[in-house]
Amino acid sequence: MTTTLSRPGVLPAVPVRPLVFAGTVTVCVALPWIVGAYQISLAASALVLGTLAMSTQLLVGVTGLPAFGQAAYFGVGAYTAALLANAGVTAGPVHLVAAASTGAAAALATAPIVLRTRATTFMMVTFAVQSLTATLASKWKPVTNGDDGLHTPAVRPWPGGPALTVNGFTYLYVLAAVLLLGLLMAVLLRSRLGLVLRGNADHEQRMAALGHRVTGELTLGYVAAGAFAGAGGALLIAVNRYVSPADMGFEVAAVTLLAAAIGAGSMTGAVVGAALVVFARDYLGGSTEHGPAFLGILFLLVAYGRPLVKRLRS
Amino acid sequence: MLALSGCAGSSLGDDEGGAAEGPVNVGLMIPLSGPYKAIGEDLAKGWELYLSTHDGKFGGRKVNTIQIDEVDGRAAALNGAKKLVEKDNVVAIVGGVTADTTESVKQYVTEKKVPFVGTGGRPSTLTDLSYLWHASWLSVEPGRSVADYIRTTVNGPVYAIGPDYQGGYDNVNGFVEAFKAGGGQLANKDGKPKWTPWPATNNYLPFLNEIQATGAKAVFTFYAGTPAIEFVKQYKEAGLQGKIPLYASGFLTEGPVLQAQGPAADGVRSALNYASNLDNPANREFAMAYQKQHNNAPDVYNVTAWDSALILDRAIGAAGKNATAEKVNAEIGKLGAISSPRGDWRFGQNHSPIQPWYLREVQFDGRARANVLVQNLATLGS
């Protein structure tokens, strides 16, 4: 499927975007044969963060709601997967479905409160939701083991499959899952819900005047975002085999926002943004004590870069 | 760096850490940020002092120390351990301040067969010890060592208080269990220790106010890092200094926190496996070298890191050519007596030191404030 028109008499244009996409996917699949164990585990972490970034992008870039708290639903999904794994259920796909469900349920429970606000107040409230959920994880010791977190056995790519202990194979499993999630997201964005969410982002009052049940539609979008975040949490367990309240903490929420911002409204951009963040924070800043400064600079670059890029484009 | 062929650091195959000859990589996992950074700096100083006085070599091989920031010993410690093993191919990981670090990495280092030499607290809940060693102490030991002394010296109930995490539980419960076993009584309202929210609060005044009302004749506590400074200062602010004797696990007043506490720390009695004025040949040499380099008396963190370096020096030397992490681990187990500034010690069955414990008191001699040896307590470990 090409994304360009070809006029009669002119040579057919090269379909650049699909080619670039296909090329990137090929490189991603081939990565374990190219790089070493440490780099591959970073790549897997980037994919996990990318899923969380996609969830945030659905709200920030598509629906126009500046959500700071998707890390909360990410954490809910991660703890779900961890508890399942520790109870003997180690099949990855089961984790994904279960985590997505609990993430969606948590989002549904908080939606009525969160969607009473917009703009800056919305950001403050989602910040509170994220903080509160992290605190809950920290205090609910009987279930979450508090601040010490939960260590889990290795995940299996399908029921009865081999345990994923080698970094390269874990990465391939996560890649497959993320490609599937990306496909689901693409379908969502092209569906009626996607159009409606974009409409609400553009001009909410007009949508309401046209007879749309705005709150209901936004709730659907918020729940969908929660489901994606939860699925990301299940992938966190596959990669790290460990979850703690820090995984849904302030820093995670902040870098997720950054990744979505880098993505400038697009889903693939959000995943690329996540990769950039992991590169800057873990690869570059990992062995120095100045990791936070690297991140801070990246924040500023992206914040100032976006309006600049917008201006250059127009 | 191709995978599949079992080369070092490959993505799709298992491999062992370590190279044949030449320099050897060792991971030093310490807090470079967060509430324990000052302790991390002390660990680094002890480690570096050993290297600088031993030609920078372990077992005749040049040492590449790769420092990792473990922050608070949780997620950052696990991620750091992964980087050290998978990217840097270390033959051993040294470090940790709290028991949390050991908890975080224990599963991983055992799977990857890389020895972990802990320099800090150690949880009482370890099962598979094959790759876990501690050059420090068991977190229950400081309290346990001084329980009898407190019971026989203090004429009345003792109030127990500590931070709400594994290190806190172990240190304070170590005291409480031994204390109660000998017939001692806690002054706490429900007979159980009071846990303060961690790391959430640095405001201890509400808790200190309660202590007075219970009629306690002494207080036993444990805090480390920033909270230790706050607790001791607020103990004075609440008017308890001089009124109700404060006993503690040694970390309350050890090292950098003592400077920050100032006069508020005077008179605090603590139990630890080191005092800077210990009179043995190893300490005389070590303390002098440290004093010359840093213009300060050494503390237990310096000593623990020094001892860890000493252990690896001997183990890597004994492992000889092709010293893999697995081989180094085996040699650690065969070490025997270790000549340390804290006195001679050796690894016990539970991979932790069998060592003497000392009672110290914070005293100001007009020029400097220090934890001064009062008397020997017990020798603990098995």
Added chain:
Amino acid sequence: MDQLTTYAVTSLDGVAFGLLLFTVGAGLALIFGVMDIMNLAHGTLYLVGAYVAATLSGGGLLALGVALAVGLAVGAGGGAALSFVLRPLGREGSHLDEALVTLGIAFIAADGMTAAFGAAPMQTHVPTALEGSISLGIHAYPVYRLVFIGVAALVAVLLHVAVRRSTPGKMLRATISDPDMAAASGIDTGRVRTAALAVGGALAVGAGVLGAPLLGPGPGVDNTVLVLSLIVVVVGGAGSIPGTLLAALLVGQVQTIGVVTAPALAPFALFGAMLIVLVLRGRTTAVVAGRPA
């Protein structure tokens, strides 16, 4: 009786902490009110003040005075700089970009301060004249904290009077309510904004300088202060000084008495209050959580 005295003293401590949060929160409310941004670097301002106090205060009242003067200047400058820093984002600058800028500043500043001062918390000297404690029943309470309560309460009263009665206060409220109308009626909204930002920043840093003996400088303190002041602003309503004060005192009590009696519930009480208030306030299509009355 003893137990009652214990609670009373703890509650007093809660008042001190609450007033500290009020000062910081009032600054955040000002910034939120005039710029409609969530200043994620607000906790950083407090931390700067605390480090200034730790570095400059040498034990005497004069030293504290100097530290306060320096802190207020830095805070005013920092607050005013906020508008310059956000200007390149342009009018269409989204909330996302604003959050990123303040986050970026917060991260870099935190790293810088840790690099400059070391990550061990610094010792803050209380002026010798204010050292010591006075006895309240069987308890002793630090003199400095009592003085702090007095000073902070005075600041609260002055702020309230200034916002409600004085001409600059009226101009401020007009600018927040309806900036275009205010500009049309001749108010220099740009200068009002800059002034409000400067005062907001100065309040935060000043709270840090004076509050350092209560909540001292160290890594992570900026995050703590940010979260708590955010709760204060949302619960109190960004537009009213008495509301912010009430919210701050509530948070102070929860953080002291609540933490002693029901430590597991304390964090939930805070956030629960925040969410309840939001629900009760009703649907806000308006951009600000509350407007000055």
